[in-house]
Amino acid sequence: MPGATAQTLRPFLWRARRMFPDREVVSRTHEGIHRYTYAEYADRVGQLANALDGAGVERGDRVGTFCWNHHRHYETYFAAPSMGGQLHTINPLLPDHHVQYIVENAADRIILVDPSLVEKLAGAYDEEAFASVEQFVVMGSEVPDTSLENVVDYESFIGDEDATYDWPDLPGDQPAGMCYTSGTTGKPKGVEYTQEMLWSHTMATLPEAGLDLRSSDVVMPVVPMFHVNAWGMPFSTTAAGAKHVYPGPSPSPADLASLIEEEGVTLTAGVPTVWLGLLEYLEENDADLSSLETIVIGGSAAPKSVIRRFDEEYDVDVLHAWGMTEMSPIGTVARLKPGMESLPAEERYDKQAKQGLLIPGLEMRVVGDGGEELPWDGEAFGELHVRGPWVTTEYFERPEATEEDFEDGWLKTGDVVTVDEEGYVKIVDRAKDVIKSGGEWISSVELENALMAHDGVAEATVVGVPHQRWQERPVAFVVPAASADEESLKTELVEMVKSEFPKWWAPDEVVFIEEVPKTATGKFDKKVLRNQYDDESLVEGKAPEDAAPDAND
Numbered sequence: 001m002p003g004a005t006a007q008t009l010r011p012f013l014w015r016a017r018r019m020f021p022d023r024e025v026v027s028r029t030h031e032g033i034h035r036y037t038y039a040e041y042a043d044r045v046g047q048l049a050n051a052l053d054g055a056g057v058e059r060g061d062r063v064g065t066f067c068w069n070h071h072r073h074y075e076t077y078f079a080a081p082s083m084g085g086q087l088h089t090i091n092p093l094l095p096d097h098h099v100q101y102i103v104e105n106a107a108d109r110i111i112l113v114d115p116s117l118v119e120k121l122a123g124a125y126d127e128e129a130f131a132s133v134e135q136f137v138v139m140g141s142e143v144p145d146t147s148l149e150n151v152v153d154y155e156s157f158i159g160d161e162d163a164t165y166d167w168p169d170l171p172g173d174q175p176a177g178m179c180y181t182s183g184t185t186g187k188p189k190g191v192e193y194t195q196e197m198l199w200s201h202t203m204a205t206l207p208e209a210g211l212d213l214r215s216s217d218v219v220m221p222v223v224p225m226f227h228v229n230a231w232g233m234p235f236s237t238t239a240a241g242a243k244h245v246y247p248g249p250s251p252s253p254a255d256l257a258s259l260i261e262e263e264g265v266t267l268t269a270g271v272p273t274v275w276l277g278l279l280e281y282l283e284e285n286d287a288d289l290s291s292l293e294t295i296v297i298g299g300s301a302a303p304k305s306v307i308r309r310f311d312e313e314y315d316v317d318v319l320h321a322w323g324m325t326e327m328s329p330i331g332t333v334a335r336l337k338p339g340m341e342s343l344p345a346e347e348r349y350d351k352q353a354k355q356g357l358l359i360p361g362l363e364m365r366v367v368g369d370g371g372e373e374l375p376w377d378g379e380a381f382g383e384l385h386v387r388g389p390w391v392t393t394e395y396f397e398r399p400e401a402t403e404e405d406f407e408d409g410w411l412k413t414g415d416v417v418t419v420d421e422e423g424y425v426k427i428v429d430r431a432k433d434v435i436k437s438g439g440e441w442i443s444s445v446e447l448e449n450a451l452m453a454h455d456g457v458a459e460a461t462v463v464g465v466p467h468q469r470w471q472e473r474p475v476a477f478v479v480p481a482a483s484a485d486e487e488s489l490k491t492e493l494v495e496m497v498k499s500e501f502p503k504w505w506a507p508d509e510v511v512f513i514e515e516v517p518k519t520a521t522g523k524f525d526k527k528v529l530r531n532q533y534d535d536e537s538l539v540e541g542k543a544p545e546d547a548a549p550d551a552n553d
Protein backbone atom coordinates (compact mmCIF):
# COMPACT_ATOMS: atom_id res chain seq x y z
CA MET A 1 0.00 0.00 0.00
CA PRO A 2 1.45 3.39 -0.91
CA GLY A 3 1.66 6.09 1.77
CA ALA A 4 -1.06 8.72 1.86
CA THR A 5 1.31 11.36 0.52
CA ALA A 6 4.22 11.14 -1.88
CA GLN A 7 7.87 11.87 -1.10
CA THR A 8 7.99 15.64 -1.45
CA LEU A 9 9.73 18.67 0.07
CA ARG A 10 6.56 19.96 1.75
CA PRO A 11 6.95 18.18 5.11
CA PHE A 12 10.51 19.47 5.55
CA LEU A 13 9.35 23.08 5.51
CA TRP A 14 6.33 22.28 7.67
CA ARG A 15 8.50 20.57 10.28
CA ALA A 16 11.08 23.36 10.46
CA ARG A 17 8.36 25.97 10.85
CA ARG A 18 6.43 24.06 13.50
CA MET A 19 9.23 22.45 15.45
CA PHE A 20 12.13 24.87 15.09
CA PRO A 21 10.37 28.23 14.62
CA ASP A 22 13.16 30.16 16.36
CA ARG A 23 16.21 28.66 14.62
CA GLU A 24 17.88 31.28 12.49
CA VAL A 25 18.62 31.84 8.83
CA VAL A 26 21.49 34.31 8.47
CA SER A 27 22.82 35.71 5.26
CA ARG A 28 25.43 38.13 4.03
CA THR A 29 23.76 40.25 1.37
CA HIS A 30 24.58 43.41 -0.52
CA GLU A 31 22.50 45.16 2.15
CA GLY A 32 24.56 43.75 5.06
CA ILE A 33 23.94 40.82 7.40
CA HIS A 34 20.32 39.72 7.34
CA ARG A 35 18.82 37.41 9.93
CA TYR A 36 15.41 35.94 10.62
CA THR A 37 13.83 32.73 11.94
CA TYR A 38 12.26 29.69 10.30
CA ALA A 39 8.87 31.10 11.30
CA GLU A 40 9.52 34.30 9.36
CA TYR A 41 11.21 32.36 6.57
CA ALA A 42 8.19 30.10 6.10
CA ASP A 43 5.87 33.13 5.93
CA ARG A 44 7.95 34.65 3.17
CA VAL A 45 8.03 31.32 1.31
CA GLY A 46 4.22 31.44 1.40
CA GLN A 47 4.26 35.05 0.17
CA LEU A 48 6.62 34.16 -2.67
CA ALA A 49 4.44 31.20 -3.73
CA ASN A 50 1.41 33.51 -3.82
CA ALA A 51 3.37 36.07 -5.84
CA LEU A 52 4.48 33.40 -8.33
CA ASP A 53 0.88 32.25 -8.58
CA GLY A 54 -0.15 35.82 -9.25
CA ALA A 55 2.49 36.10 -11.95
CA GLY A 56 0.91 33.15 -13.69
CA VAL A 57 3.36 30.39 -12.75
CA GLU A 58 1.54 27.10 -13.09
CA ARG A 59 2.18 23.46 -12.27
CA GLY A 60 5.28 22.34 -14.20
CA ASP A 61 6.49 25.85 -15.07
CA ARG A 62 10.12 26.70 -14.56
CA VAL A 63 11.30 29.51 -12.32
CA GLY A 64 14.89 30.48 -13.06
CA THR A 65 17.34 31.94 -10.55
CA PHE A 66 20.57 33.76 -11.33
CA CYS A 67 21.80 34.28 -7.80
CA TRP A 68 24.45 33.74 -5.12
CA ASN A 69 23.81 32.17 -1.72
CA HIS A 70 21.40 34.18 0.42
CA HIS A 71 18.04 34.00 2.19
CA ARG A 72 15.96 35.17 -0.79
CA HIS A 73 17.46 32.47 -2.98
CA TYR A 74 16.71 30.00 -0.19
CA GLU A 75 13.07 31.20 -0.22
CA THR A 76 12.79 30.17 -3.87
CA TYR A 77 14.14 26.72 -2.96
CA PHE A 78 10.92 25.82 -1.17
CA ALA A 79 8.38 28.15 -2.79
CA ALA A 80 8.82 27.20 -6.44
CA PRO A 81 8.91 23.39 -6.05
CA SER A 82 6.28 23.18 -3.32
CA MET A 83 3.69 25.08 -5.37
CA GLY A 84 4.30 22.58 -8.20
CA GLY A 85 6.77 24.67 -10.18
CA GLN A 86 10.34 23.79 -10.98
CA LEU A 87 13.30 25.67 -9.53
CA HIS A 88 15.88 26.11 -12.27
CA THR A 89 19.15 27.45 -10.89
CA ILE A 90 21.28 29.08 -13.59
CA ASN A 91 25.01 29.39 -13.13
CA PRO A 92 25.87 33.12 -13.57
CA LEU A 93 29.51 32.32 -14.26
CA LEU A 94 28.70 30.58 -17.53
CA PRO A 95 29.50 32.32 -20.80
CA ASP A 96 26.60 34.24 -22.37
CA HIS A 97 25.93 31.72 -25.12
CA HIS A 98 25.49 28.97 -22.52
CA VAL A 99 23.11 31.13 -20.49
CA GLN A 100 21.10 31.75 -23.66
CA TYR A 101 21.02 28.07 -24.52
CA ILE A 102 19.96 27.11 -21.00
CA VAL A 103 17.18 29.70 -20.66
CA GLU A 104 15.80 28.80 -24.07
CA ASN A 105 16.04 25.06 -23.45
CA ALA A 106 14.40 25.28 -20.02
CA ALA A 107 11.83 27.88 -21.18
CA ASP A 108 11.91 29.72 -17.87
CA ARG A 109 8.80 31.84 -17.18
CA ILE A 110 10.39 34.14 -14.61
CA ILE A 111 14.01 34.77 -13.67
CA LEU A 112 15.02 35.98 -10.22
CA VAL A 113 18.35 37.78 -10.38
CA ASP A 114 20.80 39.28 -7.89
CA PRO A 115 21.41 43.04 -8.14
CA SER A 116 25.12 42.43 -8.79
CA LEU A 117 24.26 40.04 -11.63
CA VAL A 118 21.63 42.14 -13.44
CA GLU A 119 24.21 43.58 -15.78
CA LYS A 120 25.60 40.15 -16.60
CA LEU A 121 22.10 38.82 -17.31
CA ALA A 122 21.25 41.88 -19.41
CA GLY A 123 24.46 41.23 -21.37
CA ALA A 124 23.37 37.65 -22.06
CA TYR A 125 19.82 38.71 -22.93
CA ASP A 126 18.71 37.69 -26.37
CA GLU A 127 15.15 38.23 -27.49
CA GLU A 128 14.76 34.85 -29.09
CA ALA A 129 16.48 32.80 -26.41
CA PHE A 130 14.60 34.63 -23.63
CA ALA A 131 11.23 34.54 -25.44
CA SER A 132 9.60 32.49 -22.64
CA VAL A 133 10.67 34.90 -19.88
CA GLU A 134 7.83 37.22 -18.87
CA GLN A 135 9.36 38.91 -15.86
CA PHE A 136 12.64 39.55 -14.05
CA VAL A 137 12.66 39.89 -10.28
CA VAL A 138 15.67 41.61 -8.69
CA MET A 139 16.66 40.12 -5.32
CA GLY A 140 16.42 43.26 -3.21
CA SER A 141 14.20 46.23 -2.60
CA GLU A 142 15.11 48.31 -5.62
CA VAL A 143 15.57 47.92 -9.33
CA PRO A 144 18.95 49.05 -10.67
CA ASP A 145 19.30 50.77 -14.04
CA THR A 146 19.06 48.08 -16.69
CA SER A 147 18.20 47.43 -20.29
CA LEU A 148 16.03 44.48 -19.22
CA GLU A 149 12.28 45.03 -19.42
CA ASN A 150 9.49 43.94 -17.07
CA VAL A 151 11.64 44.15 -14.00
CA VAL A 152 10.34 44.33 -10.46
CA ASP A 153 12.14 44.21 -7.12
CA TYR A 154 11.64 41.14 -4.94
CA GLU A 155 10.33 42.95 -1.87
CA SER A 156 7.58 44.65 -3.89
CA PHE A 157 6.92 41.37 -5.72
CA ILE A 158 6.11 39.49 -2.51
CA GLY A 159 5.33 42.43 -0.18
CA ASP A 160 1.52 42.50 -0.33
CA GLU A 161 1.02 38.76 -0.56
CA ASP A 162 -0.59 36.51 2.00
CA ALA A 163 1.84 34.42 4.07
CA THR A 164 -0.33 31.33 3.98
CA TYR A 165 -0.40 29.14 0.94
CA ASP A 166 -2.41 26.03 0.39
CA TRP A 167 0.44 23.73 -0.65
CA PRO A 168 -0.86 21.11 -3.10
CA ASP A 169 -0.44 17.34 -2.84
CA LEU A 170 2.16 16.70 -5.51
CA PRO A 171 3.10 13.37 -7.04
CA GLY A 172 6.62 12.12 -6.34
CA ASP A 173 7.55 12.30 -10.01
CA GLN A 174 6.68 15.99 -10.27
CA PRO A 175 9.74 17.82 -11.63
CA ALA A 176 10.87 20.12 -8.79
CA GLY A 177 14.36 21.27 -9.71
CA MET A 178 16.70 21.58 -12.63
CA CYS A 179 20.40 22.23 -13.13
CA TYR A 180 22.66 22.05 -16.17
CA THR A 181 26.05 20.40 -16.07
CA SER A 182 28.61 23.06 -16.82
CA GLY A 183 29.45 21.45 -20.14
CA THR A 184 33.23 21.20 -20.12
CA THR A 185 32.73 19.81 -23.60
CA GLY A 186 29.78 20.67 -25.82
CA LYS A 187 26.47 22.18 -24.81
CA PRO A 188 25.36 22.06 -21.16
CA LYS A 189 23.09 19.13 -20.40
CA GLY A 190 19.94 19.65 -18.35
CA VAL A 191 19.20 17.43 -15.36
CA GLU A 192 15.74 17.49 -13.83
CA TYR A 193 15.16 16.66 -10.17
CA THR A 194 11.76 15.30 -9.22
CA GLN A 195 10.19 15.81 -5.79
CA GLU A 196 11.11 12.25 -4.79
CA MET A 197 14.70 12.63 -5.99
CA LEU A 198 15.12 15.70 -3.78
CA TRP A 199 13.32 13.99 -0.90
CA SER A 200 15.42 10.84 -1.06
CA HIS A 201 18.67 12.78 -1.45
CA THR A 202 17.74 14.82 1.62
CA MET A 203 16.88 11.75 3.69
CA ALA A 204 20.07 9.98 2.62
CA THR A 205 22.39 12.88 3.38
CA LEU A 206 20.94 13.64 6.84
CA PRO A 207 22.29 10.69 8.86
CA GLU A 208 25.84 9.80 9.82
CA ALA A 209 26.40 7.78 6.65
CA GLY A 210 25.81 11.05 4.79
CA LEU A 211 26.60 14.49 6.21
CA ASP A 212 25.39 13.78 9.77
CA LEU A 213 23.30 16.93 10.17
CA ARG A 214 21.73 17.74 13.53
CA SER A 215 19.38 20.46 14.72
CA SER A 216 22.27 21.85 16.79
CA ASP A 217 24.36 22.39 13.65
CA VAL A 218 25.08 25.75 12.06
CA VAL A 219 25.49 25.03 8.36
CA MET A 220 27.20 27.33 5.87
CA PRO A 221 27.08 26.16 2.25
CA VAL A 222 29.83 27.96 0.36
CA VAL A 223 29.20 25.75 -2.63
CA PRO A 224 26.97 27.93 -4.80
CA MET A 225 23.22 27.53 -4.67
CA PHE A 226 23.27 27.86 -8.46
CA HIS A 227 25.13 24.58 -8.73
CA VAL A 228 23.25 21.34 -7.96
CA ASN A 229 21.24 22.91 -5.15
CA ALA A 230 24.38 23.68 -3.13
CA TRP A 231 24.79 19.92 -2.75
CA GLY A 232 21.23 19.74 -1.40
CA MET A 233 22.19 21.54 1.81
CA PRO A 234 19.37 24.13 1.87
CA PHE A 235 16.97 21.16 1.91
CA SER A 236 18.88 18.93 4.32
CA THR A 237 19.62 21.77 6.74
CA THR A 238 15.90 22.59 6.82
CA ALA A 239 15.00 18.94 7.32
CA ALA A 240 17.40 18.83 10.27
CA GLY A 241 16.02 22.04 11.78
CA ALA A 242 19.57 23.42 11.85
CA LYS A 243 20.68 27.06 11.53
CA HIS A 244 21.57 28.29 8.03
CA VAL A 245 24.36 30.73 7.20
CA TYR A 246 24.57 31.95 3.59
CA PRO A 247 27.78 33.73 2.57
CA GLY A 248 26.30 35.91 -0.19
CA PRO A 249 27.92 37.23 -3.37
CA SER A 250 31.57 36.30 -4.05
CA PRO A 251 32.62 35.70 -0.43
CA SER A 252 36.32 36.26 0.26
CA PRO A 253 38.29 34.09 2.70
CA ALA A 254 37.98 36.97 5.20
CA ASP A 255 34.18 36.93 4.84
CA LEU A 256 34.11 33.18 5.41
CA ALA A 257 36.37 33.39 8.44
CA SER A 258 34.26 36.10 10.03
CA LEU A 259 30.98 34.30 9.37
CA ILE A 260 32.39 31.12 10.93
CA GLU A 261 33.53 33.06 13.96
CA GLU A 262 30.48 35.29 14.41
CA GLU A 263 27.74 32.79 13.62
CA GLY A 264 29.38 29.75 15.21
CA VAL A 265 29.38 27.69 12.00
CA THR A 266 29.82 23.97 12.75
CA LEU A 267 29.70 22.57 9.22
CA THR A 268 30.56 24.17 5.91
CA ALA A 269 31.04 22.90 2.37
CA GLY A 270 32.70 23.85 -0.89
CA VAL A 271 35.21 23.02 -3.59
CA PRO A 272 38.92 22.61 -2.69
CA THR A 273 40.03 26.02 -4.02
CA VAL A 274 37.85 27.77 -1.43
CA TRP A 275 39.63 25.97 1.40
CA LEU A 276 43.08 26.47 -0.09
CA GLY A 277 42.18 30.17 -0.10
CA LEU A 278 41.03 30.08 3.52
CA LEU A 279 44.21 28.29 4.64
CA GLU A 280 46.32 30.90 2.90
CA TYR A 281 44.32 33.69 4.56
CA LEU A 282 44.69 32.06 7.98
CA GLU A 283 48.47 32.05 7.62
CA GLU A 284 48.47 35.84 7.72
CA ASN A 285 45.36 36.54 9.77
CA ASP A 286 43.86 35.46 13.06
CA ALA A 287 40.42 33.91 13.14
CA ASP A 288 38.64 31.80 15.71
CA LEU A 289 37.53 28.59 14.00
CA SER A 290 36.81 26.77 17.25
CA SER A 291 33.10 26.24 16.47
CA LEU A 292 33.91 24.52 13.18
CA GLU A 293 33.75 20.71 13.26
CA THR A 294 33.47 19.64 9.63
CA ILE A 295 34.30 20.95 6.18
CA VAL A 296 32.69 18.96 3.40
CA ILE A 297 35.00 19.14 0.38
CA GLY A 298 33.90 17.93 -3.01
CA GLY A 299 33.54 18.85 -6.66
CA SER A 300 37.22 18.06 -7.20
CA ALA A 301 39.58 15.86 -5.23
CA ALA A 302 40.36 17.15 -1.73
CA PRO A 303 44.16 17.31 -1.51
CA LYS A 304 45.53 15.23 1.37
CA SER A 305 47.61 18.23 2.45
CA VAL A 306 44.41 20.23 3.00
CA ILE A 307 42.86 17.39 5.02
CA ARG A 308 46.01 17.15 7.12
CA ARG A 309 46.34 20.88 7.74
CA PHE A 310 42.74 21.35 8.84
CA ASP A 311 43.08 18.42 11.22
CA GLU A 312 46.46 19.27 12.69
CA GLU A 313 46.31 23.05 12.78
CA TYR A 314 42.59 23.73 13.32
CA ASP A 315 41.15 20.47 14.67
CA VAL A 316 38.61 20.46 11.83
CA ASP A 317 37.53 17.23 10.19
CA VAL A 318 37.44 17.23 6.39
CA LEU A 319 34.64 15.09 5.01
CA HIS A 320 35.59 14.36 1.44
CA ALA A 321 32.55 13.86 -0.80
CA TRP A 322 32.05 12.95 -4.42
CA GLY A 323 29.03 13.57 -6.57
CA MET A 324 27.68 14.79 -9.87
CA THR A 325 24.96 17.09 -11.17
CA GLU A 326 23.29 13.90 -12.42
CA MET A 327 23.18 12.60 -8.82
CA SER A 328 21.46 15.50 -7.02
CA PRO A 329 24.58 15.44 -6.35
CA ILE A 330 26.04 13.40 -3.45
CA GLY A 331 27.24 9.85 -4.10
CA THR A 332 30.03 9.04 -1.66
CA VAL A 333 31.52 10.41 1.54
CA ALA A 334 34.89 9.40 2.98
CA ARG A 335 33.84 8.78 6.56
CA LEU A 336 36.13 6.50 8.54
CA LYS A 337 34.77 3.13 9.61
CA PRO A 338 34.84 2.10 13.29
CA GLY A 339 38.40 1.38 14.34
CA MET A 340 39.99 3.54 11.65
CA GLU A 341 40.19 6.57 13.98
CA SER A 342 43.09 4.85 15.73
CA LEU A 343 45.11 4.37 12.54
CA PRO A 344 48.35 6.36 12.26
CA ALA A 345 47.52 9.88 11.04
CA GLU A 346 48.95 9.45 7.53
CA GLU A 347 46.92 6.29 6.94
CA ARG A 348 43.81 8.07 8.14
CA TYR A 349 44.45 10.96 5.78
CA ASP A 350 45.00 8.49 2.93
CA LYS A 351 41.54 7.02 3.56
CA GLN A 352 39.97 10.47 3.87
CA ALA A 353 41.61 11.59 0.63
CA LYS A 354 39.71 8.84 -1.16
CA GLN A 355 36.21 9.77 -2.29
CA GLY A 356 34.78 7.29 0.19
CA LEU A 357 31.83 5.00 0.71
CA LEU A 358 28.64 5.05 -1.27
CA ILE A 359 25.84 6.56 0.79
CA PRO A 360 22.94 4.21 1.63
CA GLY A 361 20.37 3.91 -1.12
CA LEU A 362 22.79 3.80 -4.05
CA GLU A 363 24.47 0.93 -5.88
CA MET A 364 27.66 0.96 -7.91
CA ARG A 365 29.85 -1.14 -10.16
CA VAL A 366 33.29 -0.64 -11.69
CA VAL A 367 33.46 -1.53 -15.35
CA GLY A 368 36.59 -2.34 -17.35
CA ASP A 369 37.36 -1.43 -20.94
CA GLY A 370 35.81 -4.67 -22.21
CA GLY A 371 32.56 -4.09 -20.27
CA GLU A 372 33.51 -6.60 -17.54
CA GLU A 373 32.89 -5.82 -13.87
CA LEU A 374 36.15 -5.30 -11.97
CA PRO A 375 37.09 -6.53 -8.48
CA TRP A 376 37.32 -4.30 -5.42
CA ASP A 377 41.02 -4.78 -4.78
CA GLY A 378 42.26 -1.19 -4.71
CA GLU A 379 44.22 -1.88 -7.91
CA ALA A 380 41.95 -2.57 -10.87
CA PHE A 381 40.56 0.60 -12.32
CA GLY A 382 37.64 1.20 -14.60
CA GLU A 383 34.65 3.44 -15.05
CA LEU A 384 32.30 3.92 -12.12
CA HIS A 385 28.62 3.29 -12.78
CA VAL A 386 25.96 4.23 -10.22
CA ARG A 387 22.21 4.00 -9.85
CA GLY A 388 19.64 4.89 -7.23
CA PRO A 389 16.59 6.97 -6.36
CA TRP A 390 18.33 10.36 -6.67
CA VAL A 391 20.38 9.51 -9.76
CA THR A 392 18.79 10.69 -12.99
CA THR A 393 18.34 8.30 -15.89
CA GLU A 394 18.28 10.88 -18.67
CA TYR A 395 19.23 14.35 -19.85
CA PHE A 396 16.49 16.84 -20.61
CA GLU A 397 15.63 16.72 -24.33
CA ARG A 398 19.01 15.18 -25.24
CA PRO A 399 18.40 11.61 -26.46
CA GLU A 400 21.90 11.10 -27.93
CA ALA A 401 23.66 12.27 -24.78
CA THR A 402 21.31 10.08 -22.74
CA GLU A 403 22.12 7.10 -24.90
CA GLU A 404 25.83 7.73 -24.43
CA ASP A 405 25.91 8.26 -20.66
CA PHE A 406 23.29 5.82 -19.37
CA GLU A 407 22.96 2.05 -19.63
CA ASP A 408 20.03 0.03 -18.24
CA GLY A 409 19.35 2.57 -15.51
CA TRP A 410 23.03 2.96 -14.62
CA LEU A 411 24.72 6.36 -14.94
CA LYS A 412 28.12 5.96 -16.56
CA THR A 413 29.95 8.61 -14.55
CA GLY A 414 33.00 9.12 -16.77
CA ASP A 415 35.10 8.85 -13.61
CA VAL A 416 37.88 6.29 -13.57
CA VAL A 417 38.14 4.70 -10.13
CA THR A 418 39.57 1.96 -7.98
CA VAL A 419 37.63 0.51 -5.05
CA ASP A 420 39.52 -1.03 -2.14
CA GLU A 421 38.52 -4.15 -0.19
CA GLU A 422 36.72 -1.98 2.32
CA GLY A 423 34.58 -0.35 -0.36
CA TYR A 424 36.29 3.05 -0.47
CA VAL A 425 36.08 4.56 -3.94
CA LYS A 426 39.11 6.42 -5.19
CA ILE A 427 38.84 8.59 -8.28
CA VAL A 428 41.95 8.02 -10.30
CA ASP A 429 40.95 10.60 -12.87
CA ARG A 430 38.19 11.83 -15.06
CA ALA A 431 38.27 9.60 -18.14
CA LYS A 432 39.19 12.53 -20.36
CA ASP A 433 41.94 13.83 -18.05
CA VAL A 434 43.89 10.60 -17.63
CA ILE A 435 47.31 10.95 -19.29
CA LYS A 436 48.22 8.09 -21.55
CA SER A 437 51.98 7.69 -21.77
CA GLY A 438 53.46 4.72 -23.59
CA GLY A 439 50.22 2.77 -23.39
CA GLU A 440 49.97 3.21 -19.60
CA TRP A 441 47.96 5.63 -17.53
CA ILE A 442 49.20 8.49 -15.41
CA SER A 443 46.73 10.00 -12.95
CA SER A 444 46.72 13.77 -13.30
CA VAL A 445 44.80 14.00 -10.02
CA GLU A 446 47.48 12.21 -8.01
CA LEU A 447 50.22 14.37 -9.49
CA GLU A 448 48.24 17.52 -8.73
CA ASN A 449 47.74 16.46 -5.14
CA ALA A 450 51.42 15.74 -4.70
CA LEU A 451 52.41 19.09 -6.21
CA MET A 452 49.92 21.03 -4.13
CA ALA A 453 51.32 19.47 -0.97
CA HIS A 454 54.64 21.26 -1.64
CA ASP A 455 55.20 24.48 0.33
CA GLY A 456 56.32 26.37 -2.76
CA VAL A 457 53.06 25.69 -4.63
CA ALA A 458 49.85 27.67 -4.29
CA GLU A 459 47.94 25.77 -7.00
CA ALA A 460 48.88 23.22 -9.62
CA THR A 461 47.30 21.27 -12.40
CA VAL A 462 48.69 18.60 -14.70
CA VAL A 463 47.71 18.14 -18.31
CA GLY A 464 48.63 15.56 -20.93
CA VAL A 465 50.33 17.18 -23.93
CA PRO A 466 50.55 15.25 -27.21
CA HIS A 467 53.83 13.46 -27.81
CA GLN A 468 54.88 11.68 -30.97
CA ARG A 469 56.53 8.73 -29.35
CA TRP A 470 54.69 8.37 -26.05
CA GLN A 471 51.25 9.56 -27.20
CA GLU A 472 50.98 12.01 -24.30
CA ARG A 473 53.33 13.36 -21.64
CA PRO A 474 52.48 15.21 -18.43
CA VAL A 475 53.11 18.92 -18.11
CA ALA A 476 52.58 20.66 -14.76
CA PHE A 477 51.14 24.15 -14.62
CA VAL A 478 52.07 25.65 -11.29
CA VAL A 479 51.12 28.83 -9.49
CA PRO A 480 54.11 29.36 -7.18
CA ALA A 481 53.51 30.45 -3.59
CA ALA A 482 54.55 34.04 -2.90
CA SER A 483 57.66 32.89 -1.04
CA ALA A 484 58.84 30.37 -3.66
CA ASP A 485 62.13 30.52 -5.55
CA GLU A 486 61.06 29.57 -9.06
CA GLU A 487 64.44 28.33 -10.25
CA SER A 488 64.95 25.72 -7.58
CA LEU A 489 61.23 24.96 -7.32
CA LYS A 490 61.10 23.37 -10.78
CA THR A 491 63.82 20.86 -10.01
CA GLU A 492 62.45 20.18 -6.54
CA LEU A 493 59.00 19.40 -7.89
CA VAL A 494 60.25 17.02 -10.56
CA GLU A 495 62.50 15.26 -8.02
CA MET A 496 59.64 15.01 -5.56
CA VAL A 497 57.36 13.37 -8.13
CA LYS A 498 60.13 10.94 -9.08
CA SER A 499 60.56 9.92 -5.46
CA GLU A 500 56.83 9.39 -4.83
CA PHE A 501 55.68 7.87 -8.13
CA PRO A 502 57.04 5.74 -10.97
CA LYS A 503 59.77 7.86 -12.58
CA TRP A 504 57.98 8.10 -15.90
CA TRP A 505 55.16 9.99 -14.14
CA ALA A 506 57.47 12.99 -13.65
CA PRO A 507 56.28 16.00 -15.69
CA ASP A 508 58.43 16.73 -18.72
CA GLU A 509 57.93 20.42 -18.10
CA VAL A 510 56.83 22.66 -15.26
CA VAL A 511 55.26 25.90 -16.46
CA PHE A 512 54.72 28.72 -13.99
CA ILE A 513 51.46 30.57 -14.44
CA GLU A 514 49.69 33.29 -12.47
CA GLU A 515 46.41 31.50 -12.05
CA VAL A 516 44.95 28.14 -12.99
CA PRO A 517 41.97 28.80 -15.29
CA LYS A 518 38.72 27.70 -13.59
CA THR A 519 35.38 26.47 -14.90
CA ALA A 520 32.09 28.08 -13.95
CA THR A 521 31.92 25.66 -11.03
CA GLY A 522 35.37 26.51 -9.71
CA LYS A 523 37.19 23.46 -11.04
CA PHE A 524 40.50 23.60 -12.84
CA ASP A 525 39.68 24.16 -16.51
CA LYS A 526 42.20 21.94 -18.24
CA LYS A 527 40.50 22.48 -21.58
CA VAL A 528 41.89 26.05 -21.68
CA LEU A 529 45.43 24.83 -21.02
CA ARG A 530 45.03 21.90 -23.38
CA ASN A 531 43.94 24.23 -26.18
CA GLN A 532 46.79 26.55 -25.45
CA TYR A 533 49.39 23.76 -25.48
CA ASP A 534 48.04 21.39 -28.07
CA ASP A 535 51.31 20.94 -29.90
CA GLU A 536 54.45 19.14 -28.90
CA SER A 537 56.64 22.17 -28.38
CA LEU A 538 56.56 21.95 -24.60
CA VAL A 539 57.65 18.37 -24.34
CA GLU A 540 59.54 17.84 -27.59
CA GLY A 541 62.79 16.05 -26.95
CA LYS A 542 62.23 16.17 -23.19
CA ALA A 543 60.59 12.87 -22.39
CA PRO A 544 63.06 10.49 -20.84
CA GLU A 545 64.11 7.52 -22.94
CA ASP A 546 62.34 5.34 -20.43
CA ALA A 547 59.03 7.21 -20.34
CA ALA A 548 57.21 3.93 -20.34
CA PRO A 549 56.23 1.80 -17.38
CA ASP A 550 58.22 -1.36 -17.98
CA ALA A 551 61.50 0.50 -18.50
CA ASN A 552 61.85 1.15 -14.77
CA ASP A 553 59.81 0.48 -11.61
Ligand code: ADP
Binds near residue numbers: 298321
Ligand atom coordinates in the same frame (compact mmCIF):
# COMPACT_ATOMS: atom_id res chain seq x y z
P1 ADP B 1 30.60 19.78 -13.93
O1 ADP B 1 32.01 19.21 -13.91
O2 ADP B 1 29.92 19.65 -15.22
O3 ADP B 1 30.48 21.07 -13.25
P2 ADP B 1 29.64 18.26 -11.74
O4 ADP B 1 29.71 19.30 -10.73
O5 ADP B 1 28.46 17.42 -11.85
O6 ADP B 1 29.72 18.84 -13.12
O7 ADP B 1 30.95 17.45 -11.68
C1 ADP B 1 30.98 16.10 -11.46
C2 ADP B 1 32.38 15.60 -11.60
O8 ADP B 1 33.24 16.30 -10.72
C3 ADP B 1 32.53 14.16 -11.23
O9 ADP B 1 32.17 13.31 -12.28
C4 ADP B 1 34.00 14.09 -10.88
O10 ADP B 1 34.79 13.95 -12.03
C5 ADP B 1 34.27 15.43 -10.29
N1 ADP B 1 34.25 15.34 -8.82
C6 ADP B 1 33.25 15.65 -8.00
N2 ADP B 1 33.61 15.45 -6.72
C7 ADP B 1 34.88 14.99 -6.73
C8 ADP B 1 35.82 14.59 -5.75
N3 ADP B 1 35.54 14.62 -4.46
N4 ADP B 1 37.02 14.17 -6.16
C9 ADP B 1 37.34 14.14 -7.47
N5 ADP B 1 36.51 14.51 -8.45
C10 ADP B 1 35.29 14.93 -8.09
